[in-house]
Structures are given as structure tokens and as C-alpha cells.
Amino acid sequence: MNELELIARLTRSLPSNASVVAGAGDDCAVLDCGLPGRYLLFKTDAVVEGVHFTSEAKPEQIGHKALGRCLSDVAAMAGRPLAALVTVALPDNFAPEFVERIYTGINGLAQRHHVAIAGGETTSNPERLLLSISMVGDVARDKCILRSGAKAGDALFVTGELGGSRAGRHLDFEPRLAEAQWLAEHFPIHAMIDVSDGLAGDLRHILRLSQVGAELLARAIPISRAAKLQSRAESSAKPPLLAALSDGEDFELLFAVAGGHAVALLDEWKKQFPKLRLSCIGRITAETGLKLQDKTGRHSLETHGYVHFA
Amino acid sequence: MNELELIARLTRSLPSNASVVAGAGDDCAVLDCGLPGRYLLFKTDAVVEGVHFTSEAKPEQIGHKALGRCLSDVAAMAGRPLAALVTVALPDNFAPEFVERIYTGINGLAQRHHVAIAGGETTSNPERLLLSISMVGDVARDKCILRSGAKAGDALFVTGELGGSRAGRHLDFEPRLAEAQWLAEHFPIHAMIDVSDGLAGDLRHILRLSQVGAELLARAIPISRAAKLQSRAESSAKPPLLAALSDGEDFELLFAVAGGHAVALLDEWKKQFPKLRLSCIGRITAETGLKLQDKTGRHSLETHGYVHFA
Numbered sequence: 001m002n003e004l005e006l007i008a009r010l011t012r013s014l015p016s017n018a019s020v021v022a023g024a025g026d027d028c029a030v031l032d033c034g035l036p037g038r039y040l041l042f043k044t045d046a047v048v049e050g051v052h053f054t055s056e057a058k059p060e061q062i063g064h065k066a067l068g069r070c071l072s073d074v075a076a077m078a079g080r081p082l083a084a085l086v087t088v089a090l091p092d093n094f095a096p097e098f099v100e101r102i103y104t105g106i107n108g109l110a111q112r113h114h115v116a117i118a119g120g121e122t123t124s125n126p127e128r129l130l131l132s133i134s135m136v137g138d139v140a141r142d143k144c145i146l147r148s149g150a151k152a153g154d155a156l157f158v159t160g161e162l163g164g165s166r167a168g169r170h171l172d173f174e175p176r177l178a179e180a181q182w183l184a185e186h187f188p189i190h191a192m193i194d195v196s197d198g199l200a201g202d203l204r205h206i207l208r209l210s211q212v213g214a215e216l217l218a219r220a221i222p223i224s225r226a227a228k229l230q231s232r233a234e235s236s237a238k239p240p241l242l243a244a245l246s247d248g249e250d251f252e253l254l255f256a257v258a259g260g261h262a263v264a265l266l267d268e269w270k271k272q273f274p275k276l277r278l279s280c281i282g283r284i285t286a287e288t289g290l291k292l293q294d295k296t297g298r299h300s301l302e303t304h305g306y307v308h309f310a
Numbered sequence: 311m312n313e314l315e316l317i318a319r320l321t322r323s324l325p326s327n328a329s330v331v332a333g334a335g336d337d338c339a340v341l342d343c344g345l346p347g348r349y350l351l352f353k354t355d356a357v358v359e360g361v362h363f364t365s366e367a368k369p370e371q372i373g374h375k376a377l378g379r380c381l382s383d384v385a386a387m388a389g390r391p392l393a394a395l396v397t398v399a400l401p402d403n404f405a406p407e408f409v410e411r412i413y414t415g416i417n418g419l420a421q422r423h424h425v426a427i428a429g430g431e432t433t434s435n436p437e438r439l440l441l442s443i444s445m446v447g448d449v450a451r452d453k454c455i456l457r458s459g460a461k462a463g464d465a466l467f468v469t470g471e472l473g474g475s476r477a478g479r480h481l482d483f484e485p486r487l488a489e490a491q492w493l494a495e496h497f498p499i500h501a502m503i504d505v506s507d508g509l510a511g512d513l514r515h516i517l518r519l520s521q522v523g524a525e526l527l528a529r530a531i532p533i534s535r536a537a538k539l540q541s542r543a544e545s546s547a548k549p550p551l552l553a554a555l556s557d558g559e560d561f562e563l564l565f566a567v568a569g570g571h572a573v574a575l576l577d578e579w580k581k582q583f584p585k586l587r588l589s590c591i592g593r594i595t596a597e598t599g600l601k602l603q604d605k606t607g608r609h610s611l612e613t614h615g616y617v618h619f620a
Binding site for chain 1: 313316317319320321323324325326327329330333334335336339341343344345346348350352353354355356358360361362392393395397399406409410413417420421424425426427428429430431432433434435436437438440442444446448
């Protein structure tokens with residue numbers, strides 16, 4: 001049983017109540033708490049030494065990554081983050097300075113995005129560091145973007161460049177909060193997710209929940225310099241396109257927008273975010289399944305996203 | 311440096327914003343998100359194998375304890391829990407059935423208190439199980455009870471019986487949500503906390519934040535049967551009164567109420583909660599420090615609560 005199968009079993013019959021608009025299965029839980037015109041977003045995410053970072057990572061980077069992952073999930077709903085709680089489970093013989101440097105990484109990113117660190121706890125996890133962030137945010141009810149709204153004919157876009165994140169970017173990415181809020185404000189975005197499991201894996205989440213398919217254009221997929229360098233340096237490395245499709249931890253936005261708005265979106269984006277690449281990588285199809293179009297033809301894409309344990 | 315000193319260093323300069331009413335240092339963070347007449351409560355709490363439970367604990371009990379600790383903190387603010395997220399960090403070679411049984415414990419307690427389990431995540435923690443719960447709740451703005459409001463002349467009360475919790479009660483306690491909400495609705499409760507670190511340790515949190523002192527009456531402190539049995543069974547065990555003062559994990563409510571209401575409160579409580587003991591255990595004093603009055607006189611109480619690591 002892999003992670004996805006276990007989660008499917010666990011989430012089959014969770015207790016619910018009238019506050020739950022969207023529970024397990026989207027980037028954040030969406031709650032109706034009686035906030036006028038707005039939903040509450042609720043998210044938790046953990047990073048574990050040896051799983052999500054190595055002992056070579058600087059403590060500031062570990063803190064940045066832990067908070068950044070949660071912020072990236074709030075971005076994927078076009079939300080605004082409000083406050084976070086920090087759970088630090090510390091190995092034996094930790095140095096207090098190490099913990100303070102983790103907080104330096106957390107606090108710097110929090111300040112840039114106006115997020116309060118409203119508390120948390122320290123506990124013990126003798127063999128390795130585990131850092132878990134809980135976050136609340138909010139979003140206008142009519143601007144909240146789920147994974148489930150993609151429609152046949154939508155254009156598929158992705159921000160930035162993909163692949164090779166583990167060479168460094170996974171420790172210093174900037175969550176796309178302003179970009180996502182701008183998108184929801186100005187364009188009919190039907191579905192959005194942040195790329196954490198890999199483009200193909202995360203796109204499959206959108207397709208499954210929206211009950212549609214998609215066709216990707218191989219030459220349009222933005223491949224990072226890191227993925228290209230890795231492929232040249234190591235003969236055992238993935239080809240760059242495969243890295244872009246499956247590496248994960250890119251923390252870019254993948255979204256579907258009504259097809260007629262694709263050109264206007266590219267134009268407006270260049271004015272608004274001139275330093276961040278935006279790529280139209282394909283389209284949503286009524287036929288289910290994920291296809292890749294390259295110069296040799298149209299192929300069914302078997303590649304799937306990173307599965308945390310097999 | 312112990313846990314309390316480290317936390318003091320980390321919380322000295324956390325990023326904040328306009329939403330934060332009370333941050334690190336109370337039972338829950340209190341947020342003003344624009345909910346009409348209400349505050350949002352936000353809490354996270356983790357339990358770790360070998361620290362908060364042994365490998366002999368049943369998985370249902372581990373789930374119950376993890377969620378119950380968070381619910382007990384919401385109770386300590388007189389709040390109403392809304393939704394929780396579950397982070398399960400799993401050791402290598404876990405059995406899927408074990409995880410499902412953890413959820414059985416979580417879900418049963420959640421259903422009794424009308425709490426939604428709105429998602430969460432599974433991750434890997436190779437050597438031991440770690441379970442972290444995040445929770446949001448809410449509370450009427452004029453009924454939210456902090457640790458910091460105790461006043462000289464207040465009467466001090468505690469629910470239930472204290473000490474010896476590790477003999478079993480720490481795994482099957484029932485959070486005092488209904489009791490706390492009833493108290494806030496009917497009496498001028500000035501400060502409240504749930505007893506997790508031990509009566510003396512948790513009372514010291516109230517005293518420090520309220521800038522007052524307290525005098526406890528030794529003969530009025532309700533000692534659990536478990537603490538008495540342990541003391542008789544093992545010559546090395548703590549005397550029962552010391553166990554009640556310092557064992558911790560009782561998850562009872564400790565609160566300060568305006569002194570003139572003490573008798574009426576005891577009367578009304580007996581009608582409302584006939585099965586749950588309520589004890590008046592002392593009073594708040596203008597003079598700082600914690601004193602214990604017993605048959606030999608009035609002593610300064612050196613005993614402090616459980617400190618998670620030294």
C-alpha cells in the first residue's frame with residue numbers, strides 16, 4: 001500500500017460538520033466559519049530530516065522550506081495567509097542556536113508575506129528533526145480556487161521552470177502568493193494546484209477531481225537550468241523533460257483558465273510579473289487520461305508524480 | 311537550557327499582524343479574523359512515541375490522546391472546536407491497520423464533540439510514530455478566557471481529581487469542553503488553564519501572566535485514586551499530594567473566579583455536572599509567589615510542574 005492508497009482508506013469516512021466546504025483532498029481545507037464573504041483556509045505540512053532535507057541544509061533554509069510549503073498551498077487556493085503555528089520536534093543534543101536559526105528562516109519569510117507566527121510548541125523526537133507548520137488564511141468566497149473546476153477547452157499554464165529542484169531550489173523557493181491572488185482577481189481560473197509532487201502527478205490530481213483529461217505539449221514545458229545541468233553531469237540522471245514532469249518540489253502554480261482568455265492572460269502577466277516566466281503547456285480535454293504531444297506524436301503519459309513511500 | 315527558557319528565547323520577537331489578539335503563551339492563539347462577535351482559536355499539539363506514550367498504548371488511545379490534548383486547550387479558553395487536521399509521521403514498517411486504528415480513536419472523540427477532521431497528511435519518521443493535531447475553534451469575544459486575568463481575592467477551582475494520570479487516564483481523558491463553556495456563560499471566570507504540566511506548574515503560568523500570587527489549601531486538593539495507589543504500591547513513588555501537584559496530564563480545568571461567586575458556583579455545578587467533582591483549592595493573593603497551607607503551617611511551594619526536557 002502506498003501513501004495515496006493509505007490516505008484514500010483513511011479519508012473515506014472522516015467526521016465532518018457544517019463548517020466544512022472542502023476537506024481532505026485539496027491544497028487546503030476550506031471552512032465556512034461565518035466570516036462575511038470569506039472562507040477560512042486551514043493547512044498543515046511537515047518536513048522531516050532525511051526525508052525532506054538532509055543534514056547539510058542550513059537551519060534557516062529548513063525553516064524557510066517548512067513555512068514556504070504551507071504558503072504555497074494557500075497560494076494554490078488564491079488565498080491570503082494570516083497566521084501560523086510552529087511545531088519543532090527536536091533530536092537529542094540539539095543546540096539552542098540551531099533552533100533559533102530555524103526560526104530566523106521562518107520569521108524572514110513570514111514577515112515578507114505579513115504572516116503572524118502566533119505560537120506553537122517544542123517537543124522531542126530523539127533521532128531527527130521534524131518541523132510541522134499549521135496555517136490559517138482566508139479567501140473571498142467567489143475567488144477560492146479548488147482543484148476540481150477544470151473544464152474541457154481550458155488552457156493549462158504553469159509559472160516558473162520545473163525540475164531539478166533538489167539541487168537547491170526546494171530550500172529557497174518563494175511561494176507564489178501575490179501571483180495567485182492577481183490571477184484569481186483578473187481571470188476565470190477554473191482549477192489550481194501548487195507543483196509539489198511533480199507536474200504530471202499534480203496535474204493528475206486536477207484531472208481526477210475535475211473528471212477531465214489533458215494534453216501537454218512537450219516543447220512548451222519550461223525546464224529548469226538545474227534539470228538540464230543534472231542531466232548533462234550524470235549519465236544516470238533523468239532526461240530533462242522527465243525531470244520537469246516528475247521531480248516535484250517546484251512550488252510553482254499549475255492552473256487551468258478558460259481557453260478564450262489564454263492570450264490576454266499571457267499579455268497581462270508580462271506587464272504584471274515581468275521577471276517570472278509563465279508558460280501555456282497544454283489544454284484540458286473531455287477525454288480522460290493524460291497525453292503528451294511531442295515531435296514523434298501523441299503518447300499516453302505513464303509518468304506519475306513522486307509518491308512519498310511505496 | 312530547558313524547554314521553557316528556549317521557548318522564551320524563540321518567542322521574544324515573532325512576526326505579528328493585526329489579526330493576533332493573543333499569540334504564544336496561552337492555551338491557544340486567539341485571532342481576530344473579522345468573525346462578527348467571535349474570535350478564532352488556533353492550536354497545535356504533538357504526541358511522540360516514547361515521550362507521550364509507550365509502545366504498549368493502543369493505537370485508538372494514541373489518537374484519542376492527541377486530539378484530546380488539543381480539545382482540552384480549546385476548553386481552557388471556553389471555546390468551541392470546529393475542525394482539526396491530522397499529521398501522522400509514520401515509522402518504517404508500519405501496518406496500515408495501525409494507522410486506521412489511530413484514526414478510529416481520533417474520529418470517535420471528534421464525533422462526540424462535533425469536530426470535523428478536515429484533512430492532514432501522512433509523512434515518514436523512520437524511528438517512531440509522531441502524531442500532531444492542528445485545530446481551529448471559536449469563542450464569543452466577551453467569553454474568551456485567557457490565563458492573564460486572575461485578580462487578588464479570586465477563588466481557585468479545579469475539576470476532577472489530580473495525579474497518577476500516567477497509570478492510564480492520560481490515554482482516555484475526556485476534554486472538559488461543555489463544562490468550560492458553561493462556566494464562561496454563567497460565572498465571572500477571570501483566568502483558566504487546562505492541567506497538562508501539573509497543578510503547580512500550570513497555576514504558575516496563571517500567576518506569572520496575571521502578576522499575582524496564590525495560596526493553596528493542601529487538604530482541599532483532590533487527589534486521584536491512582537496517585538494514592540501508586541504511593542502505596544511503590545516505596546519510591548511520590549507522596550499523593552506531591553503527585554497531585556506535579557504529575558501533569560490530568561487535563562482538568564484550573565480556574566480563578568471572582569471570590570463572591572464561589573459558593574453559588576459550587577451549588578450550581580452540583581446540579582449541572584453531578585458526576586464531576588469540583589474543588590475550591592485556594593485563592594489568588596496580591597502578594598506574588600505560590601504558598602501551600604497545610605496542618606503544619608504556610609509554606610512557600612518549590613515544587614514545579616513537569617518540564618519536558620532539562
